Amino acid sequence: MASSWDIKHRLTEAINAHDLRRVLDYYSPGAVYVSPAGIAEGHEQIAWLYEQLFKGFPDYHLTAWFEAADCENPAVTEWTVTGTHTGRFLLPDGRELEGTGRPIxxxxxxxxxxxxxxxxxxxxxxxxxxxxxxxxxxxxxxDVLSM
Structure with a gap:
């Protein structure tokens, strides 16, 4: 039986490989993904979220630098996320930002x-x-509303 950490590490490998099928294999069908960009529920929405990242940042990569090893579930990790913005990236207002070539x-x-x-x-x-x-x-x- 795989531990929460085993699953988390395999998910990270799948993300770094940009293997969407493998990424989804680690999520339950009704999983919820919460981020500053919004909430994705279920495989279809979670897949869409990762597709946006992989399209906008074709070299998107996660590097873990801290894991709360004394905690099994939840598995808590701190990352450095790197990538180069060369593809279209959806902004919160619905517009798409063309690739800028900028590294993040x-x-x-x-x-x-x-x-x-x-x-x-x-x-x-x-x-x-x-x-x-x-x-x-x-x-x-x-714009500030006057009181």
Whole structure:
């Protein structure tokens, strides 16, 4: 029987290989993936999320640098995410950003909850502002409602 860590490590290998079929093999059919970009529920939505990453960043890669080894479930990891933005990438407002050629390096962490040898919940945390700044976006002035 594979441990939560075994499943998490195999998922990371599948992500780094951009093998979507293998990625989905590690998620339960009703799994929930939560990230700053939104919530994906089930294989279809989770597949779509990974497809967006793999298209936008064809060299997308996760490198684990800390694992909370004394905790089996959830398996908690801190990462460095790297990639080069050469493909289209969907922005939160629905527009697609054409490849900029810019490299990204992000700090991230995640918690993976495993039930019955499959990932039931995957929570990913990263700073969206850090990502968008590296893609060339700056802060914009917000319209403030008067009270």
């Amino acid at each position: 390096t992000l700090r991230a962490s995640c918690s993976v909850f495993v039930e019955n040898q499959k990932i039931a919940t995957h929570r990913e945390y990263f700073d969206q502002l850090e990502l968008y700044a590296q893609l060339g976006f700056g802060l914009t002035k917000l």
